[in-house]
Amino acid sequence: MAQGGGWLIMKxxxxxxxLKAVSPVSMxxxxxxxxxxxxxxxxxxxxxxxxxxxxxxxxxxxxxITGVDWLxxxxxxxxxxxxxxxxxxxxxxxAGETPTxxxxAGxxxxxxxVLEVVYDFxxxxxxxxxxxxxxxxRNKPRVPSISGLYQGALWxxxxxxxxxxxxxxxxxxxxxxxxxxxxxxxxxxxxxxx
Amino acid sequence: xxxxxxxxxxxxxxxxxxxxxxxIGPIVVAITLSPRSTRNTKQxxxxxxxxxxxPIGDAWIKFGVVYYLYALMFVxxxxxxxxxxxxxxxxxxxxxxxxxxxxxxxxxFVGILSLVILYAWKKGVFKWERKTYNPQ
Amino acid sequence: xxxxxxxxxxxxxxxxxxxxNLCRANSLWPLTFGLACCAIEMMATGASxxxxxxxxxxxxxxxxxxxxxxxxSGTISRKMAPAVQTLYDQMPEAKWVIAMGNxxxxxxPFVFEGQYGIxxxxxxxxxxxxxxxxxxxxxxxxxEGILLLEEKITGSxxxxxxxxG
Numbered sequence: 447m448a449q450g451g452g453w454l455i456m457k458x459x460x461x462x463x464x465l466k467a468v469s470p471v472s473m474x475x476x477x478x479x480x481x482x483x484x485x486x487x488x489x490x491x492x493x494x495x496x497x498x499x500x501x502x503x504x505x506x507x508x509x510x511i512t513g514v515d516w517l518x519x520x521x522x523x524x525x526x527x528x529x530x531x532x533x534x535x536x537x538x539x540x541a542g543e544t545p546t547x548x549x550x551a552g553x554x555x556x557x558x559x560v561l562e563v564v565y566d567f568x569x570x571x572x573x574x575x576x577x578x579x580x581x582x583x584r585n586k587p588r589v590p591s592i593s594g595l596y597q598g599a600l601w602x603x604x605x606x607x608x609x610x611x612x613x614x615x616x617x618x619x620x621x622x623x624x625x626x627x628x629x630x631x632x633x634x635x636x637x638x639x640x
Numbered sequence: 641x642x643x644x645x646x647x648x649x650x651x652x653x654x655x656x657x658x659x660x661x662x663x664i665g666p667i668v669v670a671i672t673l674s675p676r677s678t679r680n681t682k683q684x685x686x687x688x689x690x691x692x693x694x695p696i697g698d699a700w701i702k703f704g705v706v707y708y709l710y711a712l713m714f715v716x717x718x719x720x721x722x723x724x725x726x727x728x729x730x731x732x733x734x735x736x737x738x739x740x741x742x743x744x745x746x747x748x749f750v751g752i753l754s755l756v757i758l759y760a761w762k763k764g765v766f767k768w769e770r771k772t773y774n775p776q
Numbered sequence: 777x778x779x780x781x782x783x784x785x786x787x788x789x790x791x792x793x794x795x796x797n798l799c800r801a802n803s804l805w806p807l808t809f810g811l812a813c814c815a816i817e818m819m820a821t822g823a824s825x826x827x828x829x830x831x832x833x834x835x836x837x838x839x840x841x842x843x844x845x846x847x848x849s850g851t852i853s854r855k856m857a858p859a860v861q862t863l864y865d866q867m868p869e870a871k872w873v874i875a876m877g878n879x880x881x882x883x884x885p886f887v888f889e890g891q892y893g894i895x896x897x898x899x900x901x902x903x904x905x906x907x908x909x910x911x912x913x914x915x916x917x918x919x920e921g922i923l924l925l926e927e928k929i930t931g932s933x934x935x936x937x938x939x940x941g
Contacts, residue, residue, distance in 0.1 A: 693858075
């Protein structure tokens, strides 16, 4: 690419500054050779359209939209936390100390799991990929549609709706794209077994 | 005279019947020799063809008027040629000087008709600028 | 599924039928019906190196009304199945179907228990006359399929049979 690493770092800083306005849940740099993207941003669904608007003004184009089913994540995290507590208690018991009260309650809340929508944005002048992640509860997945800003997202959102069941609010035509028109199943969910 | 007139009429009748046979013959052959039904899976045999999906919209759409103008030009000059056939029949005086007046008359006739081409040219009929219909 | 009896012609002679079948066999006009990878091999067969034109079959018609044979080349997804059936309906008799490639024969490599996406074989939609296995079959195999179809139509084979080895 004509622009070297310096330009990329500068660009990344610019985007970080611009995205501070939406107060994202998390923002992390990444090594492109390792991960394939340069910046990973997680936002809430309410801030999604604003974030995408900022990226649009910065000159990005939408590359792809897909989803991730995090079924079992909360249970796994709880199990991990419980195992850590047990190991700590065991270590404390071995060392002969009095067992402390169950500190570090950890993520014990039995929330439902989430579905995540992943947006990949890239640039025309150089490869600078920004990944945007939005989480939405699994029992009623709703995410605002960005097809008002990027018409190219129309089909990607239809496909993600087909395979994950995520409802994109404001999408003009959320019909099945790849599945038959009368399909009422969502195959890429982890608990889909037909 | 009588014999010749009858022969001439017979020629015309033969050609007429030949032309009729040429037009109707294949239709008759197709109707008698082709199967009368086709195997169906969804009873969609008689549906208009649109690459396997249900047709969207009407087949009677607006199309560019350039097609009409081209066809009009063709018809006009086909009639022109038709007029030249009887003219060619009387234009058979031998020799250059003998046929010169007739030649000049035909030239005049064709020349006046070609003014139509000039007119159409100036009006831009031959520039195929098809304005497509954009339903915005 | 497409197994109705065809109402025959008004006029039928045995010798005429033989002649007509000979004409049909040597000028099979396929419907351009490429669905997936096998379509690339079908295009290669129609191109110059393998040349389907030698057998009268390179005139791929885009309209089903003018086609004799539908070469189902590729995977039939459940979303595409109604379109394939509609095109089969719209072809007039006499028509034949060649199932080219494993996907058109029985679903091919995409069959697993609980699959939701494809129709397992064109046989499930309409009757198939010639089956060409392969994934994808080589262009020579498609040509052999066309020759087998010609043999099925006329009753005898005009071209030499190639023995292996």
